[in-house]
Amino acid sequence: MRISTAQFYESSAANYQKNFSNVVKSSEEASSLVRVNTAADDPVGASRLLQLGQQASMLDQYEANATTIKGTLGTTEAVMSSIGNVLQRARELAVGAGNAGYTDADRQANASELGQIEEQLLSLMNSKDENGKYIFAGSKGDTVPFTRNNDGTYSYNGDQVTLDLAIGDTMSMATNSTGWDVFQQAINTSRSEVTQTAPVVDDGRVTLSNGQVSSNVTYNAKFRSGEPYTVDFVSGTQLKITDSLGNDVTAEASQGGAFDPASKAGQAVSFRGVELTLNINLSAGDTAATVLPGHTFTLAAKPDTFSATGSPGNPSTAQITASNITNPVNYHASFPSGSAVLKFTSATAFELYAAPLTASSKPVSTGTMAGSVATASGVSFTVSGTPAANDQFSIAVNTHETQNILDTVNQLKTALNTPTNGNPIAIQKLQASLASGVANLASGTDQLSSALSSVGGRGAALDTQSDTNQSLKLANAQTQSSIRDSDPAEVMTRLTLQQTMLQASQLAFSKIAQLGLFNKV
Structure with a gap:
């Protein structure tokens, strides 16, 4: 087979360049590893x-x-x-x-x-x-x-x-x-309250504390379902407790509602997860059986209260000065839990929203003021001054189940x-x-x-x-x-081999180049 001089030079140059490129690459790898x-x-x-x-x-x-x-x-x-x-x-x-x-x-x-x-x-x-x-x-x-x-x-x-x-x-x-x-x-242990209803003028002979919640489970499961309770002193040594339906539940009280009128220290009365303290204060000449009957108290959880704060950007200077629940059914059915926003759309019209108020919020209640009172979802808010459109008030609800320290x-x-x-x-x-x-x-x-x-x-x-x-x-x-x-030993071995191949290709090129016809002329 005959090989032209051009082919020989092209082949030799390509082989040399390949070997040279391999040596350069391996040298760089040996340097950087x-x-x-x-x-x-x-x-x-x-x-x-x-x-x-x-x-x-x-x-x-x-x-x-x-x-x-x-x-x-x-x-x-x-x-x-x-x-x-x-x-x-x-x-x-x-x-x-x-x-x-x-x-x-x-x-x-x-x-x-x-x-x-x-x-x-x-x-x-x-x-x-x-x-x-x-x-x-x-x-x-x-x-x-x-x-x-x-x-x-x-x-x-x-x-x-x-x-x-x-x-x-x-x-x-x-x-x-x-x-x-x-x-x-933090659990509020003082979330029940006692109110004396009789006699109308407190004679001081009986004091009954608001009580402390001793068992949340019992309080939530039993106490809340029967409130408000009526506590009647029916004799000089016995009190009677009836629930909101008139059922006698005295048997669930400690000592079955019995107490010692002569005790000078406060007496503990346990009832449905609540611990109350009873004090009997008899004056000289008092007979317990005569003066204690007729004393009556109501016992219930503290009602929810509200704290209203006007937005700093309100157009008017109107403020909410008082609030109270006027319709418990509506309140429990629709008033937002935790917090709400009362927004006025005019001097008399208002809307109630669950907080936070966003562009997509929908009112849970709407209404018109009656005098200076705005009633929304069973809660009446007394407003001082004249509200303006876009007045907003943040309403915080305190259920008294927890209390800030x-x-x-x-x-x-x-x-x-x-x-x-x-x-x-x-x-x-x-x-x-x-x-x-x-x-x-x-x-x-x-x-x-x-x-x-x-x-x-x-x-x-x-x-x-x-x-x-x-x-x-x-x-x-x-x-x-x-x-x-890289592995340094492997790189150096490969570099030595490639350098040897480069030298061999150089030597082969020089030897084969001497076989040209021009050398015979």
Whole structure:
């Protein structure tokens, strides 16, 4: 077979270029020890490296998120611990105020310190993080979570939304604890009330406390279904309890409703999950069998109350000054639970919405004012001034099933500031208020402890997940290295071989070139 000179040179040049290219590539690989620089180097390996790179980026983000959460949890834990210490001091003051040797001045001194504690609690509960966001406001980090109302009670202005960050492929964690969960959901043990109905003028011979809820299960299952109850003193040693349908349920009370009229200490009366304190105050010459019958009380859960706040952007200066339930059936059927928005569409027409009010919200109730009263879903609101179109009022509903610890401290302060002047009946009422305050402080502390445990649990889970992520990062780096990086011995061996082949191709070219016809001329 004959080979033309052109073919010979083209073939030799192509072979030389290929060998030279291999030597250059292997030299670069020997210098960098990186085997895969482009997808052409190893299509399968390059694809796997892309996946591993994406995983590495996500692991870096998880690590950043974990750092953010750890910082927030640390701040939250510190604030909660401080609040716990403050609540403990408030409880000590409340317990101490029940000392029989305390005077009104002593109790007022305790009340003064409770006032300072109240301000300290409000400040702590409105704490901010390092970014200037309110810790306990939920997702509304720029909104002050707790504010004092005109009547001295407190409102929560945040929401119930936790801000979650991913810390793993299938795991997210809340960065915050909402004020709603930490402070608003403490069980209110003082959510029943007693009202004397006879005699019309209280003679002070019988005092019956509002009572403390001792069993939520029994209270919700039995007490609520039979209220309001009537408590009649039918003799000098026996009381009778009837439910709203007139059924005699006295047998469910402790001692079957029997009491000792001669007892000087408060007597406990247990009934359907509620603990009441009964005090009999007989004067000289009184006979229990003669003066106690005819004393009658009603016993029921505290009715829901409402706190109305006008929107800062309201066109008018109208305000809601009072509110009360006037139609219980309509109220329970349609009034929004938790909170609502009352919006005026004119000076007299209004609409009631479930909060929050959005562009797609539909009113649950509409109406027209009767004089200065707007009645929506069974609740009447008294309005001072003339409303204007687009006036809006936020309505917070207090069912008394839970109570903010700020309200508990405020109520204790008020009770201790109320003078007794040595009056036994006033002292008995004070003792009932103290018992209620101590119980609600304990409930608030329990709720805070639960929230603190949640923070600790998240911190422990975060540490575990961070360790897992670190292990994944190490495995990811090792896998990438095994795919991308070269074996130095293999590269040097291959480079030596390719250099030898390059030299051989150069020598072969020079030898074959000497076989040309021109060398024979």
